[in-house]
Amino acid sequence: MSKVLFAIFGNPVSHSKSPLMHNLSFQGLDFDGCYARYLLEDGEKLRETFFSLSLKGINITVPHKEHAYNACDVLDPFAKKVGAVNTIVEKEGKLYGYNTDAPGFLKAISEFENIKTVLFLGAGGTAKSTSVILKEEGYDVTILNRSESRLTYFKENGFQTYTFDDFKPRSYDLVINMTSAGLEDDSLPCPSQILEQVIPTAKACVDVIYGKETPFLKLAKTYKKPTKDGSDMLLYQGIIAFEYFTEHTYTFEEIKEHMQQAFIL
DSSP: OEEEEEEEESSSSOOOOOHHHHHHHHHTTTTEEEEEEEESGGGHHHHHHHTTTTTTEEEETTOOHHHHOOOOEOHHHHHHHTTTSSSSEEETTTTEEOOOOHHHHEEEEEESSSEEEEEEEESHHHHHHHHHHHTTTTTTEEEEEESSSGHHHHTTTOOOOTTTOOOOOOOSSSSOOSSOTSSSSSOOOOHHHHHHHTTTTTTEEEESSSSOOOOHHHHHHTTTTOOEEEEHHHHHHHHHHHHTTTTTOSSHHHHHHHHGGGTTO
16 A cells, blocks of 8 residues: 655745644654655646645645635635635535634743734735634734734734824734744834834744744844744644544544654754
8 A cells, every 4th residue: 555645835845843743743643654745836737736746635834825715615614714724625526724823822822921912924824714714712912014014814803903104003912923924034013113012011022933043033132031933833833734644543642752853853
C-alpha cells in the first residue's frame, strides 16, 4: 500500500516548517503518510492541483486561504462563518474545508494574562478567522489595514476598523502583526508613526510569522515589551490539522509529543 500524501500550498512556501512537523508525527505515530511543500502561484488552480497530485489533505498558507475556501465542496461551520480555510481533507472525492488557524491562535495567546483589547495589523484570511474566535471568547478586537476594501467583512461583523489614513490610536493590551511584512524583507506591517503610538502602551506584541525576529518584534523589544512569534500558533494549528488528516485517530497530546520536536531540531 502506497503512502498517504499530504502537502502545504503557499507562495512563498520554502520556509514552511509544516513538512517537518507532520512527517515527524507520521513517523512517531507509525502512520504511513508523507507531507511535502508545493509552491502554488495561482490560487485559482488549487483544486485541480490538489487532485492532480493525488493528495489526501493539505494545509494552505498565504496568500491562498480564501481560494482554499472557494475550492471546497463541504465547509466546517466555523470555516464557513469566517470565510477562510487553511486545512482541506479529501473524502470520497469531495474536499472538506476546516480552519485550524483560529483555535491554534486562541490557544497560543491564552498564556498572556489580563488581555482584553487587541489590535490586528492586517485584514487577510488569518485575521478573519482569528478575529471571530477572539470576539466569541470576549476579546475586543480592532482591525487596522492599509486599504479600505479588505475591511468590509470586519465592518459587517461589528468590528472597529481603520485604515492607515484615518486611524485613531488608543491603548491596546495586545498588538498583533497579521501580515507577511518582515517575512522576506525588513518592512513593517504599518507606518512606524502608528507603531510608535500603540506599542508603548501595549502589554505584549505578537507576530504570526515564525522562525525569525521580524522588524515588528525588534521594534517591540526596544520598548521592553514581551513578544511572541507564530511558533506556538503554528504548532497548535498543525496538531489540530493532523487530527483531521488522520480522522482523529490520535489525541492532541500524542501528536504534540512528536510535532513539537520540529521546533527543537
